[in-house]
Amino acid sequence: MFWEIVRFAIVSVANTVIDLLTLNGLLLLFPTQNATLLVAYNSVAYTVGALNSFVLNKYWTFHGIEHYDAVLGYRVNRQDTWMRKLNAWGWTMLVSIVFDIKGRDIDCAFKLYRAEIFRRFILETRGAMINAEILYKMK
Secondary structure (H helix, E strand, O other): OHHHHHHHHHHHHHHHHHHHHHHHHHHHHOOOOOHHHHHHHHHHHHHHHHHHHHHHHHHHHOOOHHHOOEEEOOOOOOOOOHHHHHHHHHHHHHHHHHHOOOOOOOOOOOEEEOHHHHHHOOOOOOHHHHHHHHHHHHO
C-alpha cells in the first residue's frame, strides 16, 4: 500500500508538470492575450495532464487491481465531530453484525467497483442503506 501511495504522489506531480509544460509550450508557440484562446490552451493542458494521470495510474500506480471487484477507501484521520464519528462507528458496527460485511468505513465516499458488479444485480435501496446493499450483494 505504501508504494501505491508513493507512485500516486509521483503521478500527481508529473500531471502538474505536464499541465504546466503543455500550457507554457502553447503560449510559447502561439502567444496570445485573447481570453477565449487562453481558456482553450488551459483546457488542452488540463486534458493532457488528465490523460497522463489515467494512463499512469492504470498501468503503473494501480497495476494488479484487475484481481479485485472493489476497492474501498476509509478516512485515516477523520476530521468530524465526536458525535458524527460515534454515529459512523455505530452504523458500521450494526451493518457489520447484521449483514456480516467487513469494512472499516462502510459509508466512505471513495469506492471503486467493477461495472460488471452492477450488471449482476438490481439495487433496491435508496439513501443511507445503498452502500450496505452493494457490499452485501457483492459477498
